[in-house]
Amino acid sequence: MWPRRDLIDLLGIEHPIVQAPMGGESTPEMAIAVSNAGGLGGLGCSFMSLDELRAKAEAIRAGTNRPFNLNFFAHPEPREYAELDAATRARVAPFYAELGLESVPERGVAAVDTFTEAKLSVLLDIRPRVTSFHFGLPPRPMVEALHDAGNLILCSATTVAEARFLAEAGVDAIIAQGWEAGGHRGTFETSFEDFGVGTLALVPQVVDAVDVPVIAAGGIADGRGIAAAFALGASGVQMGTAFLSCPEANIGDDHRAALRQARDDETRLTRAFSGRPARAQNSRYIEAMAEDRAALPDFPTMYGFSDPLREVSEKRGDSDFQFLLYGQAAALNRDLPAAELMERLIDEAQRALKPGS
Template identity: 45%
Template sequence: MSLTHRLGIDLPILQAPMAGVQGADLAIAVSEAGGLGALPCAMLSPAVMAEELGRIRAATSRLVNVNFFCHVPPEPDAARQARWHEALAPYYDEFGLDIARVPDGAGRRPFDQAACDVLEAFRPEVVSFHFGLPAPGLLERVKDWGAMVLSSATTVEEATWLEANGADAVIAQGLEAGGHRGMFLSDDLTTQLGTFALLPQVVAAVSIPVIAAGGIAHSRGVAAALALGADAVQVGTAFLCCHEASTSAIHRRALMSEAAAHTALTNLYSGRPARGIMTRLMRELGPIGDVAPAFPQATAAIGPLRSAAEAAGSGAFSPLWAGQNASGCREIPAGLKVRELMAEIPRRES
């Protein structure tokens, strides 16, 4: 049985879950167009998650992928937090903000019992994870109601680990992909491969379906991934300017400007490597370093700076997540984007 048949979709197009720039609307539009939409839940409270899932169930009978992070929250590190505040203090002064009044808050929630309780009431057919898999007990609950489990791998080792530990399909996330790296067995960035180097190696190493992700923005990229053995592709950046996305005006302008040609991995916005368009913060502090606290504790101090700069019309302190190929970004309906991604791709039998 093909992956598209198992997922209940017409087309081998998965929309990448993108926390902070989308909600139910984009997921619904992609699924209604024949792909697999996604709802990112890492930044949602249980109550909001239930509301969004309810909206999806009311709007479409199509399947939607419900996505979670499964990181282990770090222990507080006062010394590292102090270094972080010291590095950001000049920017706080510039905007007349008080670094001593930075609110607490992690900004990202791992998949836990509370989230699983909400999810089980809806019993979604597809659930995906970033940063590995949740604890065995939680994973068993998800699989007990028949959900197909997807998770991201950034190396062959991660892909084989996922297969051995219960994933039903692997998302091979190349280095080109925007947003957070799904890496979880190592934090060594030198292990990270480009999509079309990683993909055939993962296909050869596992017996479960493989989904290609990273740098795919047009039908030619879709065709190339399928030719290299992918069962489907996952696309994120190309959907960021679609009508149904909640991407900010500042972020949209950056995506459709020359600035989008220069992206880098940075840990400044969350504490974990993620790809985004270069910003003033990344240039001046260096995109990757040990100044930011561990994921996701960096987000609290960035929030006030981002708000102040965006109020002045600047994205200098905003996480402008984007992959290395933003050429597919257009202000069009998501359904049209799905059809564009399938242009010249022969329909495959299920």
């Protein structure tokens, strides 16, 4: 049924569709629906407390006996630059004044953490079939501990060099994340400002460079995209934006409305919310912060300066300071429950992959 089976067999799934684990936006309900439909459902766990992580993972386990994926950021500790913090405070201060907020925090506390020993021990307890990482890998002993416990490990690469690094580090499959992708770029080795490689160029080069299965990600929204990924040599796809329109997605009304009206040319990469580049709908705040390409505090420190602005904007329902993450193919989204979306995707891909279609 599928032209390449290495990923399907490795993960123990039926269809080579990985639902992208998305920080605040994916939910246990979404992951359960996708895994039960034969794909790999997943949950972005980076913003969760340990208790929440355990409770949500147990909820997925109760909802499906199929494999699922828990996902974590693996970023380095942010550096402390008092001068950069001060310069950033000065840059955002006019926006705070405009929104009637009190003074900019000295150094905000971000609600996101890197992969820690405590998270590892929860995972060793829960034992999902798959753990995936973004922004590189955690230290080698942690990767080994997960492998020893029977976990398969996936990680995003945005260049051939990153893919080679991950393959050498023992990752079981590589997510080749193209420039079109919604959300944060997984970049961990190269400069991310100027060297974005698109999915069409990245996937076949990664396939040629590594011996593990490659999962194509970025701008894949329907069966045509899935078939194209296979034509490029991928063994599966990871799709995020397409699942954002599902009722199971944890997004606000403004985000949902933006997806319904999305265009191909309205997103851009920005570091203005988190400190790391992410693809989101362009906005007045993003424009202003991009003007002089000035340095910003490391991920996740920057959240501390941008969160209060985002929160007011969300309450007011204006989009000037909202962080509306989605990719370049969002206009192809369908408002369907995740199980139905899976059915459509599988059917469309099968048709597109048929000889003579």
